Amino acid sequence: MIQNYFPLIRGIINAFLFLESAGPDEVDPDSAVRCMEDIASSLLVLEKPDQLELRSHLEKMADGEENVAYRNFVRALPDKIGLAAGGGGASDC
DSSP states (O other): OOSOOHHHHHHHHHHHHHHHHOOTTTSOHHHHHHHHHHHHHHHTTSOHHHHHHHHHHHHHHHHTOOOHHHHHHHHHHHHHHTOOOOOOSSOOO
8 A cells, every 4th residue: 555645646746737738849739638638537536535635635735835836736736637625515415
């Protein structure tokens, strides 16, 4: 079992950041979008509690970033991916 998820999550962040910011001479734009959609789709297979935990890890990582642009990118990533948002409700229906 993985003890430290942060390097794995940083890899996901960096993949999204590269694909989103790469120019057409680096990565075909349609391929970049398809790749980001594939990564997001894989992450959305996670159960809701795991999606919430991933969201929490991303928020913690964003809070620790000094680079404002990177921090804002990481903060926006859970919603871009479509991860489950904090519940607080009594039902998961």
